[in-house]
Amino acid sequence: MxxxxxxxxxxxxxxxxxxxxxxxxxxxxxxxxxxxxxxxxxxxxxxxxxxxxxxxxxxxxxxxxxxxxxxxxxxxxxxxxxxxxxxxxxxxxxxxxxxxxxxxxxxxxxxxxxxxxxxxxxxxxxxxxxxxxxVPEVRGVSKVGAGGRTWEAHEVHTGNPHAIAFVERLSDAGALLTQPDYDQAVYPDGVNIEFVVREGAEHVAMRVHERGSGETRSCGTGACAVAVAAAVADHTPRPTTYRVDVPGGTVHVTWRADDHLILTGxxxxxxxxxxxxxx
The missing domain is CATH 3.10.310.10 (Diaminopimelate Epimerase; Chain A, domain 1)
Structure with missing residues (x-):
């Protein structure tokens, strides 16, 4: 062919x-x-x-x-x-x-x-x-596990389902060579899992294990979900823009007053x- x-x-x-x-x-x-x-x-x-x-x-x-x-x-x-x-x-x-x-x-x-x-x-x-x-969907809280550790994870849907765990260091998630543990009852179709650290005001960094692909250098829907989870945790009023650093570079996510997310990169x-x- x-x-x-x-x-x-x-x-x-x-x-x-x-x-x-x-x-x-x-x-x-x-x-x-x-x-x-x-x-x-x-x-x-x-x-x-x-x-x-x-x-x-x-x-x-x-x-x-x-x-x-x-x-x-x-x-x-x-x-x-x-x-x-x-x-x-x-x-x-x-x-x-x-x-x-x-x-x-x-x-x-x-x-x-x-x-x-x-x-x-x-x-x-x-x-x-x-x-x-x-418009993102902010749902409940479950658990994810990787590298022998377990964290609380926030469920945010931005086209794809995401479970976002805030960690002390991105290395805490380990090698991410295999699918991290997650609640399959919450995510019956699989889930992208993000591990996130705070770098400053409206500034975070992340790693991601994507369903069907493994750890990737970046994830656009994941960056959006991470920005939403961080803004909710920070009680940040909208509109707001978060810088999201990924292993492959940087994107910016704006959460507008009308709840729409704008991903720029x-x-x-x-x-x-x-x-x-x-x-």
Whole structure:
């Protein structure tokens, strides 16, 4: 099977993009194929795959022309990816499929997202891109465990489910080579787990273990969830903006007075090509 592909990342959360505008190249995107592509030893290597497809071709409901058909590194379907959608939007602009001077609507399994570009209209490497991530859901408290320790974890949904644990040091979570323990009754479909330290006023740092991908260098929906959990704990009035440091860089999350979250960070396309897949 021959097909075009691109590689991009947002704060080192990396993705393979598969242009398939009318859905005729990949058909039903196979999870095993996605997992093979994402394998860092036997494939291209990535935290997930995004198919660039028209909403009409996928049969989804969206006001946007384009739909982000996103799967995790293990081939499982994900509702949303905050870093990935910035890379997705950057690709559309660079290919002339969208205009950086206007808000861009992209369909996702978590509903439509509106993306805006910063003052750098050239949409080049490192361009700052903002995404309206919608309204978060702040729920209850459960437990997570890693490295032989257990912490209280705050449940926040920002498209994906998240369990946020505040720790003394990011190293307290250990190597994160395996899925941390969590309450499966609270999260029957799995959960992204963030370990967070405070760095200052409206400033936190985090590590994340993503369901279906393992520990990643960044997580956009996770950064949003962490900012919300920190703001709730700090009794910070809205609007407020939190700086969130991740191993791959920094993003900023604004929690507006209308409860919408705005995620702002860079995105880059780093490689492209045509592949004959023989695996």
């Amino acid at each position: 021959a097909f075009p592909w691109l590689k991009g990342h947002g704060t080192e959360n990396d993705f393979v993009l598969l242009p398939d505008h009318d859905g005729t190249i990949h058909g039903e995107l196979d999870g095993a194929f996605v997992a093979a592509l994402c394998d860092r030893r036997r494939g291209i290597g990535a935290d997930g795959v995004m198919r660039v497809i028209r909403t009409s071709a996928l049969g989804e409901e969206s006001a946007g022309e384009w739909f982000m058909d996103y799967l995790n590194a293990d081939g499982s379907v994900s509702e949303m990816c905050g870093n990935g959608i910035r890379v997705f939007a950057l690709h559309l602009v660079q290919e002339g499929l969208a205009d950086a001077s206007e808000p861009l609507v992209v369909g996702t399994r978590d509903g439509d997202k509106v993306i805006t570009f910063g003052s750098d209209r050239a949409a080049g490497a490192g361009t700052a891109i903002s995404v309206d991530m919608g 860079p995105a880059e396309i780093v490689a492209r090509g045509d592949m004959e897949w023989i695996a």
